[in-house]
Structure formats: structure tokens, C-alpha cells
Amino acid sequence: MENKLVVNGLKFVPYLKEDEIMKQVRRVASELRRDLEGKQPLFLCVLNGAFIFAADLFREIGINDAQIAFVRYASYEGTSSTGKVRQMMGLPENIEGRDIVIIEDIVDTGLTADRMIADLKAKNPASVRFATLLHKPASTKTGFVPDYVAFSIPPKFIIGYGLDLDGKVRNLRDIYVNSED
Numbered sequence: 001m002e003n004k005l006v007v008n009g010l011k012f013v014p015y016l017k018e019d020e021i022m023k024q025v026r027r028v029a030s031e032l033r034r035d036l037e038g039k040q041p042l043f044l045c046v047l048n049g050a051f052i053f054a055a056d057l058f059r060e061i062g063i064n065d066a067q068i069a070f071v072r073y074a075s076y077e078g079t080s081s082t083g084k085v086r087q088m089m090g091l092p093e094n095i096e097g098r099d100i101v102i103i104e105d106i107v108d109t110g111l112t113a114d115r116m117i118a119d120l121k122a123k124n125p126a127s128v129r130f131a132t133l134l135h136k137p138a139s140t141k142t143g144f145v146p147d148y149v150a151f152s153i154p155p156k157f158i159i160g161y162g163l164d165l166d167g168k169v170r171n172l173r174d175i176y177v178n179s180e181d
């Protein structure tokens, strides 16, 4: 595992190793495979942070008829939520009657999740499920609870495996936590 890191003057220490992450990705994939049996789901990867988790999860689920599309929302600046969620890249037009699975990197306040689900439900899908790599239940502002969670964590700032600090360090294979939080 890589050692301590300093990013934008903030210190980070190792938190979740690549093999632990992959073990939980496989567990979430098997739960989704069970729940989606016989369906042709449409996965929606929330850019940018979820792209690595989505790639691993989508391949682990192994449903050949499944499709994937990409949406983009933004609410964070630096290490904290602005409280305002902006849709940056639209939802696919025709999702009526589809079984949707949102793939998110992290649920913090829950504002992005609530906004996305409301936007989706307005388009009459058959079902909407929500899978996240990380969940910070203590940070919730909306009471939103994801359907599938790889790791439930305390309200600390996390980087690596797709998650960034000001666009940096998404490449790291392990997950790190801000040691000053």
C-alpha cells in the first residue's frame, strides 16, 4: 500500500486497500445480480467520481444485456458540499419502463441522490435502485438511505479509487482518509 500523502496541503493516510475494495465490489455485484435477475437494467454512472467503481461493478455483475450511460452532477468545491446540486450532463431521454440502477461514488448529505431520483422518477422508469461505494450516514441532510452500500464510513473526507480532491488523485488504487478531519 502506498504511504501517507499530502494533497493541496492536506494530509491523508491509508484507509481501504484495493483487495478490501474489490471484495465489497463483488459482494454488491452479487446482490444486484440477484435482484435484477431476468431484467435488462440500465446503469447510470454518476460522473466524475463513480467511473472506476462503475467500471469494476458493471463487469462483476456480468449481465450481458445490461446497458450503461453516464450522468453528471456537481455539488462539491474542495472538501465540502456547497449545498447546491447542479445537473451538468443530462439523463438519457427514454427511460420509461426501464429498471434503473444509479451508481454513485459516495453519499454524503444525500442532496445529489435525492435530486437525481426525483429527476429520474419524472421520466417514469419501472424501478430505481441506488448503489454507492461509500455512505456517510452521519452527514445526511435528507435521510436518504442507499439500497446497496460497499462501505459505510464516518463523516471524513476520502480520496482515491475515483474520488478526488480538486480533480486530483482519482487514479489511486487504494482509498485514503484526511487524517486532520
Ligand code: IMP
Pocket: 049, 075, 076, 081, 085, 104, 105, 106, 107, 108, 109, 110, 111, 112, 113, 156, 157, 158, 159, 163, 164, 165
Ligand atoms: P452529497 O450530494 O452531499 O451526498 O455529495 C455527493 C457528492 O459529493 C459525491 O458524489 C462526491 O462527488 C462529493 N463528495 C462527498 N464526500 C466526498 C469525499 O469524502 N471525497 C470526495 N468527494 C466527496
